Amino acid sequence: MRCADNQISNNQSGFTLIEVLIAICVLTIGILSANVMQITAISGNSTANRITESTSWASDRVESLLGLDYDDATLRDGTADGDAGLDDIGANADGNLTSPDGNYTIYWNVSVDSPFIGVKTINVIITTQEKGTTKSVTMTYIKADSV
Numbered sequence: 001m002r003c004a005d006n007q008i009s010n011n012q013s014g015f016t017l018i019e020v021l022i023a024i025c026v027l028t029i030g031i032l033s034a035n036v037m038q039i040t041a042i043s044g045n046s047t048a049n050r051i052t053e054s055t056s057w058a059s060d061r062v063e064s065l066l067g068l069d070y071d072d073a074t075l076r077d078g079t080a081d082g083d084a085g086l087d088d089i090g091a092n093a094d095g096n097l098t099s100p101d102g103n104y105t106i107y108w109n110v111s112v113d114s115p116f117i118g119v120k121t122i123n124v125i126i127t128t129q130e131k132g133t134t135k136s137v138t139m140t141y142i143k144a145d146s147v
Contacts, residue, residue: 050135054126057106058139061108062124062139062141065108065122065141065143066141066143070120070144070145074095075110075120075143076110076112077111078093078110093107094108096108103128105127107124108123108124111123118144119142119143120144120145121142122141122142123138123139123140124138
């Protein structure tokens with residue numbers, strides 16, 4: 001382009017290499033941040049799915065336990081400790097069952113005449129292993145001796 005007095009104008013517009021590299025770096029950081037966010041969301045959804053699955057399976061087992069007669073052998077205090085303790089799992093539990101897929105173990109502990117005479121307190125504890133850590137969900141129910 002020529003100016004009025006026959007001089008060549010050196011007015012070039014555009015981006016320098018440094019500006020392009022900075023823009024690429026900012027874009028890369030943004031994409032990596034979104035990737036980390038997606039991984040965290042997927043992990044959280046997976047954990048929530050396992051909790052829902054274990055709770056659903058435990059609820060099914062609880063319905064079976066509550067449907068039994070008050071004097072059924074399954075609802076006895078097998079350890080005779082009078083305690084439906086939340087920490088009584090494994091050999092100390094009054095009953096246990098493993099899920100068909102083997103991922104969950106359900107324990108139940110019964111306390112007779114607790115908190116009132118003619119009432120059984122049933123604590124159901126579901127455990128699973130997740131990344132080397134034992135996780136558990138606990139539910140407490142009361143079954144009355146119907147007359």
